[in-house]
Amino acid sequence: MACSHWLFFLLLVAFTAELSVTGIFAGAVGVNWGTEASHPLPPSKVVELLKSNGIAKVKLFDADPKVLEALSGSNIGVSVGIPNYMLKSLNASRKVAESWLHDNVTRYFNGGNRVRIEYVAVGDEPFLQSYGNQYRPFVIGAAMNIQNALAKASLASEVKVVVPSSFDSFLSESGRPSSGHFRTDLNKTMIELLSFLSKHHSPFFVTISPFLSFHQNKNISLDFSLFKETAKAHKDGRSTYRNSFDLSYATLVSALSSIGFPEIDIIVSKIGWPTDGAVNATSPTAEAFLKGLIVHLEKKTGSLPRLPVETYIESLLDEDQRNLSSGNFERHWGVFTFDGQAKYSFSFNHNSKKLVNAQNVQYLAPKWCVVNNNKDLSNVSAKALEACSVADCTSILPGGSCSGIRWPGNVSYAFNSLYQQNDHNAESCNFGGLGLITTVDPSVDDCRFSIQLDTSHSSSQIPILFQSWPLLLSFLPYVLNL
Ligand SMILES: *[C@@H]1O[C@H](CO)[C@@H](O)[C@H](O)[C@H]1NC(C)=O
Ligand SMILES: *[C@@H]1O[C@H](CO)[C@@H](O)[C@H](O)[C@H]1NC(C)=O
Ligand SMILES: *[C@@H]1O[C@H](CO)[C@@H](O)[C@H](O)[C@H]1NC(C)=O
Ligand SMILES: *[C@@H]1O[C@H](CO)[C@@H](O)[C@H](O)[C@H]1NC(C)=O
Ligand SMILES: *[C@@H]1O[C@H](CO)[C@@H](O)[C@H](O)[C@H]1NC(C)=O
Ligand SMILES: *[C@@H]1O[C@H](CO)[C@@H](O)[C@H](O)[C@H]1NC(C)=O
Ligand SMILES: *[C@@H]1O[C@H](CO)[C@@H](O)[C@H](O)[C@H]1NC(C)=O
Ligand SMILES: *[C@@H]1O[C@H](CO)[C@@H](O)[C@H](O)[C@H]1NC(C)=O
DSSP: OOOOOOOOOOOOOOOOEEOTTTOSEEEOEEEEEOOOOSSOOOHHHHHHHHHHTTOOEEEESSOOHHHHHHHTTSOOEEEEEEOGGGHHHHHHOHHHHHHHHHHHTGGGGSSSSOOOEEEEEESSSTTOGGGTTSSHHHHHHHHHHHHHHHHHTTOTTTOEEEOOBOGGGEEEETTEEEEEEEOGGGHHHHHHHHHHHHHTTOOEEEEOOHHHHHHHOTTSOHHHHTTOTTSOOEEETTEEEOSHHHHHHHHHHHHHHHTTOTTOOEEEEEEOOOSSSSTTOSHHHHHHHHHHHHHHHHSOOSSOSOOOSEEEESOSBOOTTOOOTTOGGGGGOOSBOTTSOBSSOOOSSTTOSSOOOOOSOOBOOSOEEEEOTTSOOTTHHHHHHHHHTTSOOTTTSTTSTTTTSOTTHHHHHHHHHHHHHTTTOGGGGOGGGTEEEESSOOOBTTBOOOOOBOOTTGGGGOOTTOOOOOOSOOOOOOOOOO
8 A cells, every 4th residue: 555645634524413403412423534545645635625515523543643743732522543454462561552652642632732532442443354353362361461651651532443344243133133242252242342442431443334234135125225314114023213323322222221221422423435445335315315314313303212422434445455345336436536525416515505626636537548549459368357456446347336337448457557556657557568658538437437536645744742643655566568
């Protein structure tokens, strides 16, 4: 994964949605800001994007100093993350936990431009079923050691330790929320986790995924997922559920009650709808979902006992390096495209109607790599596969927005994707002589052949006060093997 870097900016925006019916606060709406991109938008641009859209809270997946520096002085509430691979060592040693906290949290509380760190998320959905028992045994111990380190640093009242739980950590029988329970292999862990959270007055972070419910469960209709009033309601005894969010949320509340924690604060740490890579993953459906969700969180008219304290939209930006094991849609969760451009009409606050795009984004030159139609293309498909093993071809695969473009247009798409990832290195458009660099935009209808961000100048903008970052430019080590 390539890295980039830059300046920082300061600002503040606060947003709270008021519940019009009950008069209670539905809590802030924030976003997840992931950086698994070949050419991440510079952190200073992302922070501007957050501010101009009135986004008051952000959840990170690590504690990248460049990102935290960009957030310093902004007054944006921040959740920093501990990657799963660190859990083992953080469980094993209090010293390691103290040093992690010192390097990644405590130092942002000292001095002038503070970062408003509110949560440390221990692991990223470490209980995901597909991980098996890889991380589970270390989670609670790691969380306790971080909590202990926070207390030692006198930060325990300002920063809460949380553990983001996955959408598949809880379930119900026959789609009845009243039967909600945690996955049986997590029984003991969940009781330990909830006891820990409860003891420290920390909330329960959890993913709710109407998108995945729709995809995995034939009983869940699209209209039910998109908060359409005309959707057929689901009944469970005397309760009626009018949308998929309520159904999952009520299932979660039952699961928490079943192990004795009915009152714990719930924070929806991930919820969203992707725009590519799967059936009904489109911009109009994502727009309908998010608008429905926000209205729903503001005007409580449903059957829920209580609402989440905070909600983090998945995700701020598209990320072209995300792992595709759960589906091609994984790289398309962004409310904004990879370059910070709005995909649809939506707003995080009451003061505006539309999203505000990232400004003055630096792109590479307007050049693309396509198939040379004057050559014998009988072997070109093998070259496309090679390109796709590294580049992002999720849009041309079945269900993708570019799956309709015909051969060899789809091969051009693959060639271009690799060429852009390699910062227009001419060699990366060779493909045994079958590639051709062009200045004519090959985009067709909704299928966009993108131009990557120019990240080459960002090193000149690095503030000198941070010396701990690793290699500044790590281009994809891919060399075409022709
Ligand atoms: C956090 O702290 C650890 C341990 O001191 C360090 O190795 C790491 O680079 C820091 N940064 C991140 C992003 O975790
Ligand atoms: C977690 O750390 C504790 C304390 O060092 C250790 O006793 C325990 O075995 C560790 N857990 C695992 C699963 O390694
Ligand atoms: C789907 O609905 C049917 C009938 O209501 C029910 O028997 C079945 O268990 C449901 N399946 C799931 C996965 O919820
Ligand atoms: C988990 O809890 C359920 C319900 O309380 C119980 O039926 C199941 O046997 C438990 N599983 C384990 C592994 O403890
Ligand atoms: C959802 O996808 C199906 C199958 O492609 C399509 O027929 C339907 O029109 C889509 N609905 C929406 C609202 O996009
Ligand atoms: C993607 O995720 C799967 C399942 O968690 C894992 O086995 C695989 O190693 C991951 N691939 C990469 C490139 O990280
Ligand atoms: C296509 O590949 C085959 C097998 O590698 C090779 O024999 C053939 O010459 C190639 N054709 C062209 C036009 O490159
Ligand atoms: C391009 O489309 C053709 C058929 O339309 C298909 O056979 C081929 O696998 C596709 N190539 C890629 C790279 O998706």
